[in-house]
Amino acid sequence: MGKRITVISIFLCCLMQYSVAQNLYRLERLNSFSTRTHWELAPVTYADGLVFLSNRPTNSFVDYGDSENREFSNMYYVAREGDGWGAPEIFSESFMSNYHDGPATFAQDGSIICLARAYLVETDDGGRLTNPNSGLYFASKVGEEWTDLESYEHNDPAYAFYTPHLADQGQTLYFSANLEDTRGGFDIYVSRMVQGRWTEPENLGDNINTSEDDLYPFLHPTGRMYFSSKGHDAFGGSDIFYSNFVEGKWTPAEKMETPINSGSDDYALILSEDFSNGYFTSKRVGGSPDIYSFKSTFPSFQFPRPIQKNRFCFRLRENSLDTIDYNTFAYEWVINDTLKLYGHDIKFCFPGPGEYELSFNVTNKVTDTIMYDVASLVLNLEFIQQPVISAPDTVYQNQLVLLSAEESYVPDFEIEGYYWDFGFGDKKEGIEVEHYFTEPGTHRVILGLVERVRRRFEPEKKAVYKEIVVLPEPE
Amino acid sequence: MKRIYIIFITILSIQQMLAQPVPNEEENIPYLMTFGMEAGISWGDDDFSQAFFFLIPEDFKQQIFIRVFDPDTGGKIDEIRGGWNTQCSYEVFGGDGCHSEDDARETSPIGNYKSGTLLAMKVFGESPRYDNAWYTFGPYSPEEGEYSEQFEGYIFKVICEGIAGDDGNMFNYYLSTSADENIPIEGANAFAYEYSFRMHDDPNEVSHIYPHIVEGTITVKISNFDWDNDGEIIVVSTEREADYMKVTGDAVDGAGDENWEQDELKVLEGEIGGSYDLQFVKSRSPLVRNNNVVVNVRNQFDETLPFYTSPIGGVPTYKYSIIAEPLDE
Numbered sequence: 001m002g003k004r005i006t007v008i009s010i011f012l013c014c015l016m017q018y019s020v021a022q023n024l025y026r027l028e029r030l031n032s033f034s035t036r037t038h039w040e041l042a043p044v045t046y047a048d049g050l051v052f053l054s055n056r057p058t059n060s061f062v063d064y065g066d067s068e069n070r071e072f073s074n075m076y077y078v079a080r081e082g083d084g085w086g087a088p089e090i091f092s093e094s095f096m097s098n099y100h101d102g103p104a105t106f107a108q109d110g111s112i113i114c115l116a117r118a119y120l121v122e123t124d125d126g127g128r129l130t131n132p133n134s135g136l137y138f139a140s141k142v143g144e145e146w147t148d149l150e151s152y153e154h155n156d157p158a159y160a161f162y163t164p165h166l167a168d169q170g171q172t173l174y175f176s177a178n179l180e181d182t183r184g185g186f187d188i189y190v191s192r193m194v195q196g197r198w199t200e201p202e203n204l205g206d207n208i209n210t211s212e213d214d215l216y217p218f219l220h221p222t223g224r225m226y227f228s229s230k231g232h233d234a235f236g237g238s239d240i241f242y243s244n245f246v247e248g249k250w251t252p253a254e255k256m257e258t259p260i261n262s263g264s265d266d267y268a269l270i271l272s273e274d275f276s277n278g279y280f281t282s283k284r285v286g287g288s289p290d291i292y293s294f295k296s297t298f299p300s301f302q303f304p305r306p307i308q309k310n311r312f313c314f315r316l317r318e319n320s321l322d323t324i325d326y327n328t329f330a331y332e333w334v335i336n337d338t339l340k341l342y343g344h345d346i347k348f349c350f351p352g353p354g355e356y357e358l359s360f361n362v363t364n365k366v367t368d369t370i371m372y373d374v375a376s377l378v379l380n381l382e383f384i385q386q387p388v389i390s391a392p393d394t395v396y397q398n399q400l401v402l403l404s405a406e407e408s409y410v411p412d413f414e415i416e417g418y419y420w421d422f423g424f425g426d427k428k429e430g431i432e433v434e435h436y437f438t439e440p441g442t443h444r445v446i447l448g449l450v451e452r453v454r455r456r457f458e459p460e461k462k463a464v465y466k467e468i469v470v471l472p473e474p475e
Numbered sequence: 476m477k478r479i480y481i482i483f484i485t486i487l488s489i490q491q492m493l494a495q496p497v498p499n500e501e502e503n504i505p506y507l508m509t510f511g512m513e514a515g516i517s518w519g520d521d522d523f524s525q526a527f528f529f530l531i532p533e534d535f536k537q538q539i540f541i542r543v544f545d546p547d548t549g550g551k552i553d554e555i556r557g558g559w560n561t562q563c564s565y566e567v568f569g570g571d572g573c574h575s576e577d578d579a580r581e582t583s584p585i586g587n588y589k590s591g592t593l594l595a596m597k598v599f600g601e602s603p604r605y606d607n608a609w610y611t612f613g614p615y616s617p618e619e620g621e622y623s624e625q626f627e628g629y630i631f632k633v634i635c636e637g638i639a640g641d642d643g644n645m646f647n648y649y650l651s652t653s654a655d656e657n658i659p660i661e662g663a664n665a666f667a668y669e670y671s672f673r674m675h676d677d678p679n680e681v682s683h684i685y686p687h688i689v690e691g692t693i694t695v696k697i698s699n700f701d702w703d704n705d706g707e708i709i710v711v712s713t714e715r716e717a718d719y720m721k722v723t724g725d726a727v728d729g730a731g732d733e734n735w736e737q738d739e740l741k742v743l744e745g746e747i748g749g750s751y752d753l754q755f756v757k758s759r760s761p762l763v764r765n766n767n768v769v770v771n772v773r774n775q776f777d778e779t780l781p782f783y784t785s786p787i788g789g790v791p792t793y794k795y796s797i798i799a800e801p802l803d804e
Contacts, residue, residue, distance in 0.1 A: 319796045319798045321716055325717060328709075328717050329716065360795055360797045364717070
């Protein structure tokens with residue numbers, strides 16, 4: 001019986017975690033062009049739509065298949081039409097081969113493409129592919145036409161180059177490859193354009209690459225690398241991770257929360273600059289890769305304020321007298337008819353919120369008379385109505401930090417949710433959250449509260465921030 | 476004209492008074508004091524004469540009585556010098572000029588200070604019958620006083636003078652609606668332009684008198700006579716926690732004005748229309764007994780300011796204000 005309860009509890013706990021996290025993103029499988037029967041994967045933005053891969057049949061008379069008799073993939077373009085999508089079409093016939101084409105990446109506003117495709121040179125007498133590896137190729141768009149493909153100068157038919165991603169206006173190329181120094185399977189590399197030539201591929205290191213396949217690098221404008229891996233602590237199959245480049249090193253990979261990641265393969269994520277939306281590929285339904293869009297449902301919090309400190313310590317003073325005649329007078333404060341404090345100008349810390357009645361008595365030492373209650377004041381002390389972040393002021397890099405909103409005081413506010421924004425798109429929900437700060441420096445953490453929706457009223461929001469100093473990880 | 480205006484302002488504030496023992500309880504003065512004219516001024520009386528005014532509101536239509544407690548000079552209350560030989564006269568004035576005559580409002584018995592219509596006069600020497608007992612003047616119709624439009628009432632004046640002898644006469648007044656009892660008159664008040672009184676012997680007792688700070692007052696000059704360095708004279712108001720006045724030592728016969736000590740105060744804005752509380756705080760050591768004091772207050776024009784037995788604006792207390800300022804700690 002005890003075991004059953006434990007099991008159920010754990011299940012409920014996990015369920016709750018999942019349902020809470022689900023609120024951060026709203027997913028949509030792009031059914032209008034992402035089919036159950038074929039692959040649709042690896043979308044990248046291009047013009048007003050997406051370029052993606054699919055192995056759906058083309059209209060040609062001859063379709064080629066791989067060794068498992070599946071159609072080879074081609075690159076398609078699908079345009080945004082209002083809130084929906086148009087009909088997918090072959091992106092460019094000039095890039096169509098008899099083998100897998102893509103994935104691709106674009107730079108310079110779409111005028112440069114880099115794509116992975118089978119090496120152009122390795123065919124048998126019948127023109128069939130003799131080398132299953134792919135290389136990277138560039139082309140430029142001149143008018144409406146793409147120029148001939150140019151091979152990436154470090155292509156080597158002995159190795160496979162895959163999942164390119166151009167960053168820095170096309171001056172930096174990230175890709176995955178199974179080069180000699182790979183940890184296993186595909187690793188992610190970087191190569192930079194220096195004086196007209198691409199530098200030697202450089203392995204991104206152990207915090208990114210694992211002995212499993214590490215693929216689909218995507219460098220967000222904030223400098224964060226998103227990628228897919230079957231290594232690290234993936235839920236199952238491939239999951240999507242991210243890492244920050246701090247002081248010349250990539251920080252340990254962190255896994256994206258559900259619902260982006262699932263128990264199935266999830267990969268090839270691209271993300272808008274403001275982290276509010278993006279696309280990725282997942283096999284979570286039916287086992288066939290499908291393209292999903294996601295939008296952040298994380299509320300926006302305008303102008304968060306710094307947390308105000310509750311102040312229960314006061315300077316109590318008589319405010320009329322220019323000079324104090326201690327030879328003649330003695331002054332006495334009485335708080336709530338019980339506590340007596342002596343002096344004309346005193347400091348006192350009240351124990352907490354509440355109503356305090358202050359009265360001021362003056363003793364005339366010359367006439368030996370006491371004037372009671374010559375001035376009085378009622379202090380209504382209460383906690384400042386605000387969200388409150390309870391967390392250390394200073395932490396170490398990569399230290400697990402617990403942050404709590406339990407001390408928030410918003411009595412007229414029926415809280416629907418607690419939302420945490422750590423910057424860099426790191427957003428969490430819950431009254432208590434855990435977080436690793438991967439970069440030293442001062443980090444602004446925003447806590448937002450959203451009021452439960454009431455009929456006909458927009459839910460009110462309140463937000464504060466706390467700056468946490470992150471010290472470099474101790475040696 | 477200025478004086479009329481000053482009086483007008485005053486009258487607006489005194490309607491709620493309930494008169495009137497003189498001195499009033501709040502003043503905590505045991506007795507008024509007048510010495511026989513043959514006494515030395517070093518015993519505390521500068522001029523052997525004291526005038527008190529009684530104001531009856533115009534809507535009061537009953538007859539009134541002015542009662543004197545212990546009018547004689549003899550027995551336990553009065554101050555003997557050698558043997559009892561003093562005679563004091565009490566003169567009640569009403570009618571035109573009773574108060575409005577300039578000399579009536581001066582501090583010294585000079586000129587036409589006995590202005591108005593003499594309604595009654597009685598001289599007392601040593602008299603067991605009136606020792607520690609009341610004598611009653613009246614009845615008077617309020618209309619027998621001097622009507623003052625500005626005061627909206629009728630004013631009577633009583634002058635007590637030591638016409639013979641050298642003993643000290645200690646006495647009190649009561650403005651009453653009854654010949655036999657002390658029954659106050661609502662809205663009435665009593666005032667003087669110079670206060671001559673006996674101090675308590677008990678150093679724990681503090682006496683008070685309440686000069687009214689009339690509109691237009693910029694500075695006041697507070698004068699005291701024969702204080703005998705018996706402690707402190709402290710001025711308190713709504714704007715003044717405690718100002719210590721210069722005080723006199725023993726009066727010396729023949730020393731004239733040198734027997735007076737004067738101190739000047741700048742009137743604060745919030746004090747206009749109210750009263751000062753002059754507190755007479757006795758010294759505990761050395762203990763001074765039978766101390767008699769004379770006090771008057773003048774404005775910047777050297778005009779006398781009235782002491783009301785029921786202070787205008789109530790007994791002034793310093794307006795303390797307290798604030799609580801949150802600290803960042």
